Amino acid sequence: MARLLSSAMWSAFGLFLLVLAFRAGAEPLAFGPFRLDSLALFLGAAVTLVSAVVHHFALRHMQGDAAYESFFRRLSGLTALVLLLLAADSVLLFAGLWVAMGWLLADAIGHVRSWPQAQAAAALARLWFLRGAAALVVGLLLLAAATGSLSIAGIVAAAGAANPLLVGLGCAALGLAAAIQCGLFPFQRWLLSSMTAPTPVSAFMHAGLVNAGGILVARFAPAFEAAPLVLLLVFAAGAASALFGQVAALVQSDVKRGLAASTTAQMGFMLMQCGLGFHAAAMTHLVLHGLYKASLFLGAGSGLAAARRPGSTGTPGAAAIGPALFAALLGGAGFALASGKLGADTGALLVLFAALAAAQASLATSAAAPLVRWAAAPLLLGLGGVLYGALIRGAEALLAGTPGLVAPQPLTALHWLAAGAFLAAWIAVQAGLHRRSAALYVRVLGLSQPAAAAITDRRETAHA
Template sequence: MFLYKAIVFLPLIGAIIAGLFGRAIGAKASEFVTTGLMIIAAVLSWYVFITVGMGHVEGGPIKVEILRWIQSGGIDVSWSLRIDTLTSVMLIVVNSVSTLVHLYSIGYMHNDPHRPRFFAYLSLFTFAMLMLITSDNLAQMFFGWEGVGLASYLLIGFWFKKPSANAAAMKAFIVNRVGDFGFILGIASVFVLFGAINFDTIFANAASFAHAEGGESHEVVLNLFGMHLDKGHALTGACLLLFMGAMGKSAQFLLHTWLPDAMEGPTPVSALIHAATMVTAGVFLVARMSPLFELSPDALTVVTIIGAITAFFAATVGLVQNDIKRVIAYSTCSQLGYMFVALGVGAYGAAIFHLFTHAFFKALLFLCAGSVIHAVDGEQDMRHMGGLRPHIKVTFVMMLIGTLAITGVGIPFTPIGFAGFFSKDVIIEATYASHSPVAGFAFTMLVIAALFTSFYSWRLMFMTFFNKPRASHEVMHHVHESPQVMLIPLYLLAIGAVFAGWFFEGHFYGEEYAEFWKGALFTSEHNELVHEFHHVPAMVALSPFIAMVVGFVTAWYMYIKSPSTPAVLARQHRVLYQFLLNKWYFDELYDFLFVRSAKALGRFLWKKGDVGVIDTYGPNGIAARVVDVTNRVVRLQSGYLYHYAFAMLIGVAALVTWMMLGSAL
């Protein structure tokens, strides 16, 4: 049991040492302590994956109780670690990528004066993510959920003297609060329905809701936003609220706007948080709650639709972006859409498989982008790059491997291909084979997104590494390969990008599905997807390969064969180009609907409410009237004796008059 505690708490120990004692021990010691502890945690995570995931552990998930946590009313939860196959997969994703990012950052951040703080934040984020994925109840998951939100805020705004970094950190924090509002309401709804927030209790009682939708019992069990919901519809409402939290954290359509701006943080942050780990928390949430979601077809349909739109939308925006990190950021957003489509059609194993492979090749792409930026003196605009291939050959080869993996290069109908060839293609096939009412729509969106993914990925490669250099002579003169401390993580990630798909295919969604997952994901005899997508029509199976080839050829023609074509097309289709370049104008729309309206409301309440009403007629107004009266009364105190005598005579005359009138009456 100590093994599992060590995996979770070693990063926290590193964060405390670097955060509280970083100045005393120095930057080098902070780097070595945090990175060393992460290496240990990563090695132990692989051991857990081999023993729990690949092994034959019987008797359900392993529980490791840390302490009694909350006992209030009907809530009785322990702070416990839940170790099953799903957890073990997430452990190696989080700790492997985090370890490599720690190692990479030693080289990337070597000139930064605040390295202890940076490494403390990285380790703190890792601890929070580990708390999330090892949670045994929704309260503990919410603790980790908010922890990664805090760490993300700190890391995005690490260079806090840059106004753009501060704005990006605030944007990520606020947009995620919208999703978290839904998540916490979802937790409350689940508690109302099941009387508990422990996963075991929830999953054990979920079966009683299986046939309630539209049928046998119309007893109101949940009042939600004024709607009186019976069992089936209440379950759908709870699932949709939980999914709202997932939408915020995983940057799905409508709550996606924070992710591209999060690139303001250092590049290793982008690789760790916004490509490989934190953004997959929403996918993990839906996968963990799959026994609940499986009982709500309507919720799964919504998940599928949002995922398909996200995959398409983000891919269209990625076509025209010029910042190398933003292209990869929109790629992340699009790939997360693929994962949610897989979850929505019930292919839970395929969704986690793509999460697993995506962590390797997307972290590889981000760290390669950092190596490129490091080589060209901080430049991120691809229009000012070009011709870098002879100067940074290792980075070029590593980024080429990442591109081959994300575009899904492989030989159809054979077990030969890069990681994305296995994980992305199986999602497309499973979507086609599913019985979802929106399967056709989702399948079409994913194939188009695959074509766009191939185009913008190869566009990035061609603009960055090929043709003549577009950077200044001074920049090109100083272009250099990154140090080995930055290249070693690239080698290790490249191994995953090449072999992870081929090696683990059968375990995640193939013949060994049930034996591998051991009930960690929803598995049913009625869930025929595990078998059906192996028998889809040949053209369906070939569609992602065809899309990949078309995208590659188009990018090659436009950026190698005829480099003038993109500018011509942009002029001919200026409206469409500006629409995509400005990200469908979502930032402008939200600025108008929410930011400006909130500011206008605040200004109205300030000027009219506070100043106009409260200050005028409230305490300040009363005080002002008192001052006015006293100022008038003061004028009566002239200091002249004859004024006072005259006032006394008037008083006497008034008194006599009053007495005379009184006696007459």
């Protein structure tokens, strides 16, 4: 059964790619309460790819587990629920699938029934998923009341002309549901406690299921754009989580927990892009992060060996500043030109983040020869900016028929404040200020700890 389900996932991935190749940009296919559009096909291909890889990995990783077959049925069931959720057009069906997905995911987190810590983590996740589902249901009902439609397509088409108060409240509730599902600050505790899950579950969860929050916002993008204040709040929540998650990842000693903190940061960045009005860019980030994070979780055991190797923990010297600034210039410019984010709108923030990423990557070559630091690395990072910008431009073209996925917003004081906070945080980390404050270390470490009931110090009880 396990091998059959694994083969089915690979076949589903091939089918999604084939349909996407012929149906990209075409009119959505509607059948009953489902509506298959370019966004559903694009994300369906990503979900089935990650699921197929995780299934294949788990064939050996889970050997000897007493619940081997039920594990694969649960994993395949989660995949099927996500695929149905992507295509659901009825708000009632969407809400039902959302609840079922959360319930089955919590069950997967508690896979080892005899491990009290796993059951505690599952109970915490289930509690937060139910709270998120309640927020989702409230949001959907408000939007349905405002637009007079029980279909997602009808809601997004009528949101712009509907009662702005009801639309705003509905989108705020959906934003709360998205934040909980993504494990954003201050809802990160369930995500950090879920490391009791078997490694394949962690890989699929962090690569796909937590992304459902971003998918939710993107699916209702026109409604969020009709409530600009809520969209600004989504941006602020994403920015706060991106900053917190990145700092939290620096203080972790547990490999999987460090990856979980990184997921909080990356989910924050994804929702930031939604808040900036670039939902197609957020979906590109979702797919790329999903593939990357799945590989990191599946290789977490190798990460233990790498963590034992001696390495430099010092701060970059003054000689690294010039090449980093040069790399930032080339990386940001390459991204701006390739993505077309050249206007005086929220696209400028995407360019800033691309420049910061290039500068950070440049610091990894600070010990290399001058030719590498000043020429080879900046040029490669500039090409990386071009590639990332081209991927976003390609995703925007691929998803062009989906309403509201590219809607740049005007820059506000909050956007500039967030940009300043990211720059200041990056400079502070490079200067090593985060290592000099015991109070900051203790505070961040405390906020990034799992629930006490989900922690074990007995190695013989661990089954993940």
